[in-house]
Amino acid sequence: MSxxxxxxxxxxxxxxxxxxxxxxxxxxxxALLIALVVRTLLFQPFNIPSGSMxxxxxxxxxxxxxxxxxxxxxxxxxxxxxxxSGRVLASRPKRGDVVVFKLPRDTSQDYIKRVIxxxxxxxxxxxxRLYINGQMTPREPIEKVxxxxxMGEMTEVPTYKETLPGGVTHTIIxxxxxxxxxxxxxxxxxxxxxxxxxxxxxxNSTDSRVSPxxxxxxxxxxxxxxxxxxxIFFSVKEGYAAxxxxxxxxxxxxxxxxxxxx
Numbered sequence: 351m352s353x354x355x356x357x358x359x360x361x362x363x364x365x366x367x368x369x370x371x372x373x374x375x376x377x378x379x380x381a382l383l384i385a386l387v388v389r390t391l392l393f394q395p396f397n398i399p400s401g402s403m404x405x406x407x408x409x410x411x412x413x414x415x416x417x418x419x420x421x422x423x424x425x426x427x428x429x430x431x432x433x434x435s436g437r438v439l440a441s442r443p444k445r446g447d448v449v450v451f452k453l454p455r456d457t458s459q460d461y462i463k464r465v466i467x468x469x470x471x472x473x474x475x476x477x478x479r480l481y482i483n484g485q486m487t488p489r490e491p492i493e494k495v496x497x498x499x500x501m502g503e504m505t506e507v508p509t510y511k512e513t514l515p516g517g518v519t520h521t522i523i524x525x526x527x528x529x530x531x532x533x534x535x536x537x538x539x540x541x542x543x544x545x546x547x548x549x550x551x552x553x554n555s556t557d558s559r560v561s562p563x564x565x566x567x568x569x570x571x572x573x574x575x576x577x578x579x580x581x582i583f584f585s586v587k588e589g590y591a592a593x594x595x596x597x598x599x600x601x602x603x604x605x606x607x608x609x610x611x612x
Contacts, residue, residue, distance in 0.1 A: 393414045419443075465545050466547065469541065469543060494506040538569075
């Protein structure tokens, strides 16, 4: 007997469908692998959820972090598997770099701060002024920044250009002037292979000035560094979600797009 025409047509259709589905799955797997390699070895996106780095970084900024800048540790890999210790292809951060790192007391959390103290440095705050190895860091007052104070009220706050040893100049704000909670400290001596981090929003940053026992950052091990902040690629105002594209005409901070992080 001859085979019914409909059967032959169905088999051919199933083969085409199976082949198309297989190709689609293959493309998706390849895309995921490429994304994983890029995220692990090259660049990883991060968003800014808090105001500790105002005015350098604002809540709602999305930025790329270069994973290769300091080499790779287990914290460079998603889920931080304990496959090796230390760093490979290691390169040391420079004073003034804006760095993403794993919080030492809870490595499930990512923090972003500025490198202020290098291994062996002595860091101290005296009446709101930063001292590094006994020398006061120069700062110059500039136009005030409008931001929230500790009570959540919008106000203009004292703003300065601060120049770190080595020449990196960046902007800091002092929402409580020079009398903030962490504006007077003892001397912090940075241990070997550790770094001292501070936020540019000096009076609203839980950073290395606060010990882990009190909910702070403390000294950050070299191994915990994930990468250096490089560029803001997207930014939305507070109160808006990045995926709400219908709000973009008025929610996106267009003046911040593709700005380098300094």
